[in-house]
Amino acid sequence: MRVLACTDGSEVATEGIKCALKTLSKEHDYTLLFVLSEKGVYRSYKKTFDEDLKKIETIFGDVESERAAAHKLFLEPLYQHMFDAGFKTTPRVREGHVAAEILKETEEGGYDVILLSKKALTATKLMLGSTLHQITRETNRCIIIVRPSLT
Numbered sequence: 001m002r003v004l005a006c007t008d009g010s011e012v013a014t015e016g017i018k019c020a021l022k023t024l025s026k027e028h029d030y031t032l033l034f035v036l037s038e039k040g041v042y043r044s045y046k047k048t049f050d051e052d053l054k055k056i057e058t059i060f061g062d063v064e065s066e067r068a069a070a071h072k073l074f075l076e077p078l079y080q081h082m083f084d085a086g087f088k089t090t091p092r093v094r095e096g097h098v099a100a101e102i103l104k105e106t107e108e109g110g111y112d113v114i115l116l117s118k119k120a121l122t123a124t125k126l127m128l129g130s131t132l133h134q135i136t137r138e139t140n141r142c143i144i145i146v147r148p149s150l151t
Helices: 011-021 039-048 049-061 066-084 098-109 130-140
Strands: 002-006 030-037 086-096 113-117 142-146
Touching: 002 011, 002 066, 002 098, 011 066, 011 113, 011 142, 030 066, 066 086, 086 098, 098 130, 113 130, 130 142
Parallel strands: 002 030, 002 113, 030 086, 113 142
Antiparallel strands: none
C-alpha cells in the first residue's frame, strides 16, 4: 500500500502524522509531502524580511533554493523521525496550489491513502478547511484526517 502523508510543517501536522503512524504498518511505502505555495508571496516576504532569512541560513546553512529550504525546514525532522521508527519514506516538495498539488501527487504516485491533518475538528466547526474540502471532494482515495491532542 502507498501512503501520502501531507504536512505543512506545523506542530499539529507533525504530531498528527506521528500519532497516525502508531496505527499504520511499517510495511507500507510512505511519501512525506510538503507543498510550497504562493511562490510570489514568498519572494515578497524574502525581500521584506531578508535579515530574518539570513538568520535562518546561518542556522541551517546556505539554502540553494526554496525547495531545498522547504525540505530542510519542514520535511527533514519528520522524515528523520519516520526513518528512525523504521518507516520506508520518501520526502518530496512540490510547488503550487496546495490542494491541487496534493491531488496531482496522489494521481501521479498511485497512492492508496492520503494522510492529512486538521487543527480543529469540533461539533461547532463542521466545515473542513478549503484544502481538506477540495481533496475530499475530488479524490476517490481513502483519506485519514488526524488531529493530535497537543498540550
